[in-house]
Amino acid sequence: MTEQRVVSDSSQTYDFVVAGGGIGGLSCALALARKGFRVAVLERAREFAEFGAGIQLGPNAFTALDYLGVGESARDGAVFIDHLIFMDSLDGEQIGSIDIGEDFRHQFGNPYAVIHRGDLHRSILDGCREADNVDLFTQALVTGFEQTDTDIRVGVNGAGAFRARALIGADGLRSTIRAQLLGDGEPRVSGHVTYRAVLPLEQMPEELRWNDMTIWCGPGTHVVHYPLRGWELFNLVVTCHAHATVEAHNEPATPEEVLPWFTELCDKPMALVRTPSEYRRWVLCDRPPAEQWTDGRVALLGDAAHPMLQYFAQGACMALEDSVSLAEAAAQRRDDVAAALVIYELDRMQRTADLQLGSRMMGRFYHATGAERRVRKEIMGAMSQAEFRDHLAWLYGHDVCRVARQGAPEPS
Numbered sequence: 001m002t003e004q005r006v007v008s009d010s011s012q013t014y015d016f017v018v019a020g021g022g023i024g025g026l027s028c029a030l031a032l033a034r035k036g037f038r039v040a041v042l043e044r045a046r047e048f049a050e051f052g053a054g055i056q057l058g059p060n061a062f063t064a065l066d067y068l069g070v071g072e073s074a075r076d077g078a079v080f081i082d083h084l085i086f087m088d089s090l091d092g093e094q095i096g097s098i099d100i101g102e103d104f105r106h107q108f109g110n111p112y113a114v115i116h117r118g119d120l121h122r123s124i125l126d127g128c129r130e131a132d133n134v135d136l137f138t139q140a141l142v143t144g145f146e147q148t149d150t151d152i153r154v155g156v157n158g159a160g161a162f163r164a165r166a167l168i169g170a171d172g173l174r175s176t177i178r179a180q181l182l183g184d185g186e187p188r189v190s191g192h193v194t195y196r197a198v199l200p201l202e203q204m205p206e207e208l209r210w211n212d213m214t215i216w217c218g219p220g221t222h223v224v225h226y227p228l229r230g231w232e233l234f235n236l237v238v239t240c241h242a243h244a245t246v247e248a249h250n251e252p253a254t255p256e257e258v259l260p261w262f263t264e265l266c267d268k269p270m271a272l273v274r275t276p277s278e279y280r281r282w283v284l285c286d287r288p289p290a291e292q293w294t295d296g297r298v299a300l301l302g303d304a305a306h307p308m309l310q311y312f313a314q315g316a317c318m319a320l321e322d323s324v325s326l327a328e329a330a331a332q333r334r335d336d337v338a339a340a341l342v343i344y345e346l347d348r349m350q351r352t353a354d355l356q357l358g359s360r361m362m363g364r365f366y367h368a369t370g371a372e373r374r375v376r377k378e379i380m381g382a383m384s385q386a387e388f389r390d391h392l393a394w395l396y397g398h399d400v401c402r403v404a405r406q407g408a409p410e411p412s
């Protein structure tokens, strides 16, 4: 591994250049490296880093993390919560609770856990740093690509270029690679706004110090909280239909901006929303599923390919699954990288489309009003634990390693 800052070109030809060093880009580089490919990761930021908040990982994410060889280090940083609890934020009553203990782990082969984003990202970054065949570059802004029959030239910092057999665009929601590949314009601004804060344990209201992922559902709003880092911290995410029209990403926000959206909340969640002295703001965006992610030697991965609302808590999990699928396809077709990318695309497109569209429906479920709110309680309240697990099997029971090894249909 080499790690360099400020780079304009490289004399080497790589098997893969990966644009973007987020969870998607690094996991894809590590998966490819473990199959023996030589990979360069080009990250525009000064450092490889994630912002300081929590993330939920379904059992399907741990399957992929184990494939990457970093499952144990991710588990070390994770908190293994007991339930996914759904509360009504108007009357304070429980809507439903999914036990994610022994039976859940047994059915899906792995736990459901929560982790600090920085710890997850570091686990994967450390894996890349330990690999001899991954070169990591920061301050390397990818500006575009030109491909020929024999290789691809990736423009960096408007000056130099990297050469590779293939380019993976893992450059997030506003992907430069997607813009050149698909030219399908700006992401859809949902209008929903999320405010995040991370609280030290002592600031967390005592009556809400639960070892669970708790979601308080209200009309047009929801509030999520769970512990992080061995209970040193609690993650708080509050979301509202604020009808925002312009994307925002990790911007400062005051409690005065946040609180007016949550006046209907009952006492417990309201006390929590009042607690942070500052928040960070995101305006949520997604896209409808795309018909195509690849073109010759270029493919998209993670949010660049299938940005989704966070309501299934699966965007990063999908990027991890993508990485497994891509590495398996590349190993199956070492002789023909373009064919490998099409196999990857065929394997992943339907699965991620289900999540993109399902996440929009999940938002409606969380934010239900009137009759929908009553029906939600009736349905969830009547479900047994076995029924919950059966309903979630399509999502958490997906074994990306097995599916990818079986091989997607060959491109016609």
Ligand SMILES: Cc1cc2nc3c(=O)[nH]c(=O)nc-3n(C[C@H](O)[C@H](O)[C@H](O)COP(=O)(O)OP(=O)(O)OC[C@H]3O[C@@H](n4cnc5c(N)ncnc54)[C@H](O)[C@@H]3O)c2cc1C
Binding pocket: 019, 020, 021, 022, 023, 024, 025, 042, 043, 044, 045, 054, 055, 056, 057, 140, 141, 142, 143, 170, 171, 172, 173, 174, 175, 176, 194, 237, 282, 301, 302, 303, 304, 310, 313, 314, 315, 316, 317, 318, 319
């Ligand atoms: C509020 C919220 C909560 C969420 N909760 C969850 C959850 O609980 N579980 C879950 O699985 N997912 C969750 N997600 C989704 C998850 O955060 C994303 O799906 C995931 O981080 C996407 O990773 P990525 O690597 O594809 O993209 P990104 O994280 O956006 O990384 C892209 C990287 O590319 C770099 N880059 C961009 N352009 C260039 C360029 N031109 N050249 C070089 N580098 C470039 C960026 O600097 C960045 O480092 C949530 C999202 C939100 C908004």
